[in-house]
Amino acid sequence: MSLSTGQGGLVGGLRPSSAPQRRFTGCGSPAARRSRAAPPPRAQAGDDEAARPTRGVLILPGLGNSAADYADLADRLRARGLAAAVAPIARLDWGRNAAAITDGNWWRGTLTPRPAVDWYLTRVDSAMQALKREVDGAPVTLLTHSAGGWLGRVYLKDFGTAGVDRFVSLGSPHAPPPAGAEGVVDQTRGILTYCSDACPGAFHPEVQYVTVAGRYVKGAPLGGEGSWKAKFAGAGYAQVCGSAEVDGDFIVPTAAAHLDGAVNLELDGAFHSPLGSKYLGPWYGSEEFLGAWVGWLDGEWGALTSGSESEGEGAVIVVGGLPAAARG
Secondary structure, eight states: OOOOTTTTTOOOOOOOOOSOEEEOOSTTSHHHHHHTSOOOOOOOTTOHHHHSOSOEEEEEOOTTOOGGGGHHHHHHHHHTTOEEEEOOOOGGGGGGGGGGGGSHHHHHTOOOHHHHTHHHHHHHHHHHHHHHHHHTTOOEEEEEETTHHHHHHHHHHHHOOTTEEEEEEESOOOSOOOTTOTTOOOTTTTHHHHHHHHSOSSOOTTSEEEEEEEEOEEOOOTTSSSOHHHHHHHHHHHHHHSOSSSEESSSSBTGGGOOTTSEEEEEETOBSOSTTHHHHOOBTTSHHHHHHHTHHHHSOHHHHHGGGTTTOTTOEEEEEEOOGGGOO
16 A cells, blocks of 8 residues: 555545535634534533533544644544544554555455454554444444545445434545546555545444535646646645546545545535645644534534535535635
C-alpha cells in the first residue's frame, strides 16, 4: 500500500451528482442555528442517570495522522455531552502498511484490505468495545477522517454494526479512481475498488450515513495558470479523479468524498486535515466549521432530514462556510 502523503494514500472516483442541491448559507441556516444552541446542562454530582452519556463518538484517524491530532475535536465533542474517543493510532504506525508490498495483489492493483490493514482494524475494535462499555447501551457514531472513511466502512462490514447507528466521514475519498485514466495510480492499490464492490454507498440499512466534503481550493494543471495552492492541489486531485480542475479540500476532490445514498454535505473553505491547518486555514474539525455538521452526529434524524424529502438521501446539501477572503 502506498504511503504517498501527497494523496494521503487515498483515492476516490469523481462522479458528478445529478441530484439537486439545497443551499443553506449564512447565519440563518439550520446548521448555523444548531451551532448556536445552548450546550446540554451538566449532570449533578451523584446523579448517575443524568451523567450517563446519551451517545458515544469514535474518531478514526486518517493516513499519517495520530490520535493526538484529534484531541481538540474530541474535547469539543465532550463539551457537547458526547462520550468521544479516538482510535489509538500513532503516526509511525502507518509504516505497517508497507508490508503489503510483499503481496502480489499490491503490484497488480487488486489488493484487499485484509490482512493489509488488520493492525488498524483491531485497534478500532478495541477502542469501540471500550467506548460501548462506557456508554452502557447508548448508540455510537463512527466519525471518520480521510482514509479513516474507507477503513471505517471495512470495519463495519467485517466487525459488524452492533451498537453503531451512524457513520459520518470528513474529507474521505470513497470511490476508486476512474479505470484506465492516463497517469492515474490507485494509491490504495485496489482497496477502494474492493470497498465499492463489497460495501458500496450507504451499505448498511441500519446505519445512517453522512459525508462532509470541503471546497477549499479549485485545482489547476501544473503547466497552467493558477496559484501554488491550486497547482499543488490539482496534482493530487488528478490522481484521485483523473482531473486537476475540480474543487476539493486540498487533498480530496469534493465530489469524491460523497457516498451514494448518504446525506452529503459540502463546506466552502474547509481544509483537509488538522495537520497544516494552523497555516493553511481551519479544517473540518475546527470551531469555524464544527457547527455546520456536528448536529448530524447525535441530532434527531427525522428533524435533520425533514427538509430534504424532495431531494432524498444522496442529494448534496451546501451548508455554507468561510467567505473567500477569510480562507487560508
